[in-house]
Amino acid sequence: MYISKRLKNKDDKRERLLNASYELFLSKGVVETTISAITRKASIAKGTFYLYYPDKYAVLNELILNKSTELLKAAIKESVKLPRGNISDRVIFIVDYVIDYFTENEQTLLLIDKNLSWGMFVESIDRNDDYHEIRELREIIFHDFEEAGYSKKRAELLIFMIIEMVGSVCYSSIILKEPATIEEVKPELLETIRKMLD
Amino acid sequence: MYISKRLKNKDDKRERLLNASYELFLSKGVVETTISAITRKASIAKGTFYLYYPDKYAVLNELILNKSTELLKAAIKESVKLPRGNISDRVIFIVDYVIDYFTENEQTLLLIDKNLSWGMFVESIDRNDDYHEIRELREIIFHDFEEAGYSKKRAELLIFMIIEMVGSVCYSSIILKEPATIEEVKPELLETIRKMLD
Amino acid sequence: MYISKRLKNKDDKRERLLNASYELFLSKGVVETTISAITRKASIAKGTFYLYYPDKYAVLNELILNKSTELLKAAIKESVKLPRGNISDRVIFIVDYVIDYFTENEQTLLLIDKNLSWGMFVESIDRNDDYHEIRELREIIFHDFEEAGYSKKRAELLIFMIIEMVGSVCYSSIILKEPATIEEVKPELLETIRKMLD
Amino acid sequence: MYISKRLKNKDDKRERLLNASYELFLSKGVVETTISAITRKASIAKGTFYLYYPDKYAVLNELILNKSTELLKAAIKESVKLPRGNISDRVIFIVDYVIDYFTENEQTLLLIDKNLSWGMFVESIDRNDDYHEIRELREIIFHDFEEAGYSKKRAELLIFMIIEMVGSVCYSSIILKEPATIEEVKPELLETIRKMLD
DNA sequence: GATGAATGAGTCTTCATTCAT
DNA sequence: GATGAATGAAGACTCATTCAT
Numbered sequence: 001m002y003i004s005k006r007l008k009n010k011d012d013k014r015e016r017l018l019n020a021s022y023e024l025f026l027s028k029g030v031v032e033t034t035i036s037a038i039t040r041k042a043s044i045a046k047g048t049f050y051l052y053y054p055d056k057y058a059v060l061n062e063l064i065l066n067k068s069t070e071l072l073k074a075a076i077k078e079s080v081k082l083p084r085g086n087i088s089d090r091v092i093f094i095v096d097y098v099i100d101y102f103t104e105n106e107q108t109l110l111l112i113d114k115n116l117s118w119g120m121f122v123e124s125i126d127r128n129d130d131y132h133e134i135r136e137l138r139e140i141i142f143h144d145f146e147e148a149g150y151s152k153k154r155a156e157l158l159i160f161m162i163i164e165m166v167g168s169v170c171y172s173s174i175i176l177k178e179p180a181t182i183e184e185v186k187p188e189l190l191e192t193i194r195k196m197l198d
Numbered sequence: 199m200y201i202s203k204r205l206k207n208k209d210d211k212r213e214r215l216l217n218a219s220y221e222l223f224l225s226k227g228v229v230e231t232t233i234s235a236i237t238r239k240a241s242i243a244k245g246t247f248y249l250y251y252p253d254k255y256a257v258l259n260e261l262i263l264n265k266s267t268e269l270l271k272a273a274i275k276e277s278v279k280l281p282r283g284n285i286s287d288r289v290i291f292i293v294d295y296v297i298d299y300f301t302e303n304e305q306t307l308l309l310i311d312k313n314l315s316w317g318m319f320v321e322s323i324d325r326n327d328d329y330h331e332i333r334e335l336r337e338i339i340f341h342d343f344e345e346a347g348y349s350k351k352r353a354e355l356l357i358f359m360i361i362e363m364v365g366s367v368c369y370s371s372i373i374l375k376e377p378a379t380i381e382e383v384k385p386e387l388l389e390t391i392r393k394m395l396d
Numbered sequence: 397m398y399i400s401k402r403l404k405n406k407d408d409k410r411e412r413l414l415n416a417s418y419e420l421f422l423s424k425g426v427v428e429t430t431i432s433a434i435t436r437k438a439s440i441a442k443g444t445f446y447l448y449y450p451d452k453y454a455v456l457n458e459l460i461l462n463k464s465t466e467l468l469k470a471a472i473k474e475s476v477k478l479p480r481g482n483i484s485d486r487v488i489f490i491v492d493y494v495i496d497y498f499t500e501n502e503q504t505l506l507l508i509d510k511n512l513s514w515g516m517f518v519e520s521i522d523r524n525d526d527y528h529e530i531r532e533l534r535e536i537i538f539h540d541f542e543e544a545g546y547s548k549k550r551a552e553l554l555i556f557m558i559i560e561m562v563g564s565v566c567y568s569s570i571i572l573k574e575p576a577t578i579e580e581v582k583p584e585l586l587e588t589i590r591k592m593l594d
Numbered sequence: 595m596y597i598s599k600r601l602k603n604k605d606d607k608r609e610r611l612l613n614a615s616y617e618l619f620l621s622k623g624v625v626e627t628t629i630s631a632i633t634r635k636a637s638i639a640k641g642t643f644y645l646y647y648p649d650k651y652a653v654l655n656e657l658i659l660n661k662s663t664e665l666l667k668a669a670i671k672e673s674v675k676l677p678r679g680n681i682s683d684r685v686i687f688i689v690d691y692v693i694d695y696f697t698e699n700e701q702t703l704l705l706i707d708k709n710l711s712w713g714m715f716v717e718s719i720d721r722n723d724d725y726h727e728i729r730e731l732r733e734i735i736f737h738d739f740e741e742a743g744y745s746k747k748r749a750e751l752l753i754f755m756i757i758e759m760v761g762s763v764c765y766s767s768i769i770l771k772e773p774a775t776i777e778e779v780k781p782e783l784l785e786t787i788r789k790m791l792d
Numbered sequence: 793g794a795t796g797a798a799t800g801a802g803t804c805t806t807c808a809t810t811c812a813t
Numbered sequence: 814g815a816t817g818a819a820t821g822a823a824g825a826c827t828c829a830t831t832c833a834t
Binding site for chain 3: 806
């Protein structure tokens with residue numbers, strides 16, 4: 001009881017720092033967000049920040065990981081209804097879901113895209129028990145790829161390239177509206193991915 | 199004579215500021231580079247900086263534009279030998295050239311990728327007379343695409359998607375070595391682009 | 397039994413705080429040593445520190461006293477073999493011993509010299525029962541001085557001046573190597589003290 | 595005219611920083627004095643401090659050097675009337691002067707004693723043209739010592755030991771009144787120095 | 793146009809101290 | 814007595830920007 005309450009309290013502070021940081025990163029940008037502002041918004045003493053994170057970039061990394069796996073988990077949850085075996089359909093379904101999410105949540109895209117690294121992402125998926133859905137999806141996709149004649153390595157690289165492309169195309173078309181709006185770009189993007197997978 | 203000399207002098211200062219900034223941006227990063235450091239390296243008084251640029255980000259934008267068009271012009275210069283008509287070959291040749299350049303110049307990739315925007319790029323190409331080679335290349339490519347049955351819009355989007363993918367795949371594989379080195383990624387990337395263009 | 401165990405435990409904590417502080421004061425300096433670092437090194441909770449000492453300077457004073465009386469007691473222990481009556485020989489023997497000790501233990505010199513005050517030293521000698529050897533030495537020396545015709549007051553001042561000179565000459569020559577190393581300075585210092593005592 | 599005015603202005607700021615620091619070091623102590631307080635007292639912007647000194651300890655060193663050479667120059671000025679040849683008289687005259695000065699200016703003693711290093715002192719005397727009187731005095735004293743049969747090395751060490759003794763005896767007796775007041779200690783100290791020089 | 797000394801707002805970071813458990 | 818999470822006051826230091834020369 002004693003320990004659990006303190007642990008809860010600790011998690012509470014962490015949570016509040018994450019939430020405050022998230023809002024500030026989105027509204028003012030990472031560089032313009034100060035530790036003072038974060039702790040003020042979180043109603044926590046400035047010094048306490050340093051008990052949880054060494055600097056704001058540690059918070060940022062945790063946020064990016066949280067948000068991107070959250071998104072992926074949601075996409076997966078929807079994709080399970082699809083029949084197995086057809087890689088294109090599954091990948092395109094997920095990409096479609098992700099694009100829609102980013103269209104609705106520009107700010108999250110802003111945060112994730114400029115900062116998410118593939119290595120960090122993969123490592124976290126393998127390490128954290130919460131992400132077993134994502135690992136399962138990976139297995140399904142890899143299995144389908146193998147059946148379609150891809151080596152594991154080529155499958156991974158293909159997924160990687162698709163993710164990179166989707167991320168930066170979304171960024172440009174959703175945030176900057178360049179060279180066209182996401183509505184115009186989306187069908188072409190999906191079509192292109194389909195070609196890549198054939 | 200007197201005026202031209204002053205203009206020349208002015209350009210000289212601009213040049214020195216650009217060079218000093220470039221070196222510092224590469225070695226210390228943009229955020230860590232101060233106006234003081236730039237002017238010190240350029241052997242120019244601090245206040246003089248503001249006669250040429252409003253802040254360091256203006257220098258950064260100019261640099262990115264310079265470097266990326268420079269790169270593109272070099273790639274084009276090599277690609278003119280290719281026979282017209284075959285879009286895939288031309289695009290892949292240029293992408294190949296760009297990948298090799300980035301492999302040799304990691305720092306430049308670091309600077310360009312995180313900051314280059316499509317809109318800025320396109321706009322500068324249309325505005326600046328120095329970039330007529332790039333405009334010519336664009337015409338050639340678009341013409342080839344049209345012959346292959348693409349609309350102008352679709353052609354532009356395809357190019358856009360390829361550039362975005364190449365940029366972010368290079369960044370991840372060259373800088374972060376994730377999920378594999380550029381040597382491993384490159385053949386898959388080129389192959390994928392070929393599929394996209396078929 | 398219960399109480400004695402608690403007292404023992406308390407002394408144990410005190411001891412650990414002293415030892416940890418000593419090491420940190422020597423290696424990082426007093427100003428740079430934090431309460432956190434001391435309790436961490438002593439494996440004691442931060443708050444517990446305040447149950448034993450009001451601040452780090454209280455620890456410092458205790459340490460200086462401990463170390464300097466320890467040194468003096470060791471010197472005395474060696475000097476008892478000397479025949480009584482010859483003041484110069486006894487004083488020079490002790491000074492010699494102290495110089496050698498400081499030469500071997502620069503860090504201790506660093507700690508003691510800049511912080512030891514005569515008054516604190518004398519007071520502690522008179523108050524603490526552990527220091528009876530030092531009181532005895534003092535009696536012997538004063539007695540010898542009286543026999544040589546010194547008043548008690550003059551004897552005390554002479555001792556005082558010698559101690560001050562030895563301390564600061566050692567500090568300068570051992571720590572700073574200025575104006576010469578202790579090896580060069582030592583014979584001159586002993587010779588000068590002999591003159592003072594004649 | 596243009597340059598001279600700016601130089602003057604620069605010196606003015608330096609001067610004001612020195613004066614403000616001096617007063618604060620004396621009244622609050624070095625550790626307790628902050629850069630903010632110094633610049634506030636000097637009516638100078640905080641950032642300007644760093645244009646002149648890297649930290650407060652650089653100011654402290656300069657102050658100590660200034661004050662101690664100032665004192666020595668004053669002592670010398672008075673001692674020139676003495677006939678040459680008699681080392682004891684000259685040295686004791688100067689020591690006497692210094693003791694009196696410290697008696698009148700306890701705070702200066704506080705600042706100088708705990709921080710003056712022989713090496714720093716000697717080096718500054720040799721380097722700075724303003725200190726030629728001190729260099730001349732040194733020549734006179736050394737010459738007198740040589741005539742009295744001392745080697746240059748022994749003479750230097752003797753002077754060094756006297757300075758160290760005078761400094762720390764003054765500190766203890768004037769500031770701490772231990773083991774006696776300076777009035778009581780002074781005759782014994784002078785007498786002891788006379789013995790050292792015989 | 794060029795200079796660079798001066799400015800001071802603004803940020804990070806540390807750390808002695810408290811106090812609920 | 815012991816603990817250590819939380820506090821927030823306090824200080825060092827930076828740096829974009831200005832402006833008198």
